[in-house]
Amino acid sequence: MKVADLVNADATLISRRAWSDERVYQLEKRGIFGKAWLFLGHETQIPNTGDFVQAYMCETPIILARGEDDDIYACINSCSHRGLPVCRADHGNTKRFVCPYHNWSYKVSGELVAIPQERMVKKGPDKSVLGLKRVPRVESWRGMIFGSFDENIESLDSYLGDMRFYLDAFFERFPAGIEFMGAPHRWVIDANWKLPMENQLGDVNHGPYLHAAVIPPEANQEIYDHGFSVVPGPGHGATFRLMPEDVPIEQVAWGFEGLGTLLGGDEVQEYLCEVQRQSAERVGAIRSRMKGLTFGVYPNLSFLWSNTSFKVSHPRGPGQVEYWSWAAVPADAPDNIKKILRRNYSSFFGPGGILEQEDAESWMQQYLGSAIDFADDRCFYYGLGLGEEKPHPDLPGLVSGTANEYYARAFFQRWRDALMAVEDDHA
Ligand code: FES
Numbered sequence: 180m181k182v183a184d185l186v187n188a189d190a191t192l193i194s195r196r197a198w199s200d201e202r203v204y205q206l207e208k209r210g211i212f213g214k215a216w217l218f219l220g221h222e223t224q225i226p227n228t229g230d231f232v233q234a235y236m237c238e239t240p241i242i243l244a245r246g247e248d249d250d251i252y253a254c255i256n257s258c259s260h261r262g263l264p265v266c267r268a269d270h271g272n273t274k275r276f277v278c279p280y281h282n283w284s285y286k287v288s289g290e291l292v293a294i295p296q297e298r299m300v301k302k303g304p305d306k307s308v309l310g311l312k313r314v315p316r317v318e319s320w321r322g323m324i325f326g327s328f329d330e331n332i333e334s335l336d337s338y339l340g341d342m343r344f345y346l347d348a349f350f351e352r353f354p355a356g357i358e359f360m361g362a363p364h365r366w367v368i369d370a371n372w373k374l375p376m377e378n379q380l381g382d383v384n385h386g387p388y389l390h391a392a393v394i395p396p397e398a399n400q401e402i403y404d405h406g407f408s409v410v411p412g413p414g415h416g417a418t419f420r421l422m423p424e425d426v427p428i429e430q431v432a433w434g435f436e437g438l439g440t441l442l443g444g445d446e447v448q449e450y451l452c453e454v455q456r457q458s459a460e461r462v463g464a465i466r467s468r469m470k471g472l473t474f475g476v477y478p479n480l481s482f483l484w485s486n487t488s489f490k491v492s493h494p495r496g497p498g499q500v501e502y503w504s505w506a507a508v509p510a511d512a513p514d515n516i517k518k519i520l521r522r523n524y525s526s527f528f529g530p531g532g533i534l535e536q537e538d539a540e541s542w543m544q545q546y547l548g549s550a551i552d553f554a555d556d557r558c559f560y561y562g563l564g565l566g567e568e569k570p571h572p573d574l575p576g577l578v579s580g581t582a583n584e585y586y587a588r589a590f591f592q593r594w595r596d597a598l599m600a601v602e603d604d605h606a
């Protein structure tokens with residue numbers, strides 16, 4: 180199997196093995212997760228010295244912490260002595276991580292501080308080289324912290340590129356930015372990690388069918404009439420409605436109104452309208468008319484605008500995902516609004532969320548479809564709207580209607596190049 184055989188030149192045909200083959204997964208670990216910027220957490224989760232949260236970079240366990248110098252550190256959660264995790268709590272505040280096996284202790288920034296057995300031996304080790312292994316590159320943007328195992332990777336700003344224009348349409352709407360509220364939900368889905376990502380890079384098309392029982396027809400009509408799918412750069416994606424200038428304010432506010440009012444009522448509606456009234460000042464005329472749907476950041480971070488949730492799709496082999504999902508709320512919203520927004524997120528896109536259940540079932544079935552014996556000669560078809568993506572005067576990236584599958588073709592072209600770059604490494 181060669182990677183070039185999995186994806187054709189314009190990425191309209193993709194082999195089922197891209198989702199189900201263990202060898203492909205091993206190449207993804209090295210070619211994608213060993214090289215990309217990966218989302219670790221949000222600065223609001225670790226505001227004080229000694230605060231920490233657990234994270235993952237693919238299957239590698241990470242401790243993300245605020246050090247004594249107030250800087251942010253990401254270290255692999257594995258003791259330098261025999262490899263045990265030195266931190267067992269999901270989140271908290273501490274001065275030291277103490278390994279449970281022989282009690283080596285580390286600062287939250289990773290330096291090895293003490294080895295209890297040292298006083299019983301003549302020759303102690305050089306502790307300065309036995310700290311926890313640090314993730315070599317850690318950077319943040321708008322409070323979103325990313326890490327990379329590639330020391331030479333481009334800056335996070337440049338990596339996100341024009342995706343920042345779209346993310347800012349949400350982040351910059353709120354004077355104090357956003358905060359991650361509470362610990363993430365985490366659950367396991369028997370599907371390949373790319374399936375949730377594809378869905379949120381731009382698969383708007385399944386909404387009227389898979390979610391027919393939940394999404395009202397007028398919401399689907401609005402997407403038909405005003406929907407865009409944008410690829411700000413290969414592997415990233417943003418979908419949204421760009422509402423006409425003259426629609427009443429409650430129809431343009433946030434993109435949340437249809438579902439939000441089910442749970443939030445007038446209180447949320449009034450809050451959203453107030454945010455909307457100030458939005459042109461904060462994000463400019465074009466982005467104030469944007470009602471977001473789904474965003475994706477290469478390779479495995481996504482954002483559901485209307486239900487204020489960030490998600491990371493952590494691979495656990497080709498056939499399993501550990502899905503991490505945070506409620507993100509405006510940092511200066513009143514507490515009761517934050518609670519309503521979080522409840523809204525949970526109801527629709529938490530682990531038992533009504534839309535989440537329908538999506539996850541589809542991803543599990545697609546994964547099974549990618550592993551069917553004797554079906555290798557039937558690639559999945561990704562050609563809808565081929566070549567219809569175009570530049571737009573007001574929107575960076577390549578822009579098209581929501582039925583175009585360019586978002587996935589661009590992702591898989593980048594994916595193919597990333598895997599081809601490492602497929603001969605072991606030879
Ligand atoms: S394994 Fe951590 S102290 Fe021995």
Ligand SMILES: [Fe+2]
Nearest residue numbers: 385390534538
């Ligand atoms: Fe969905």
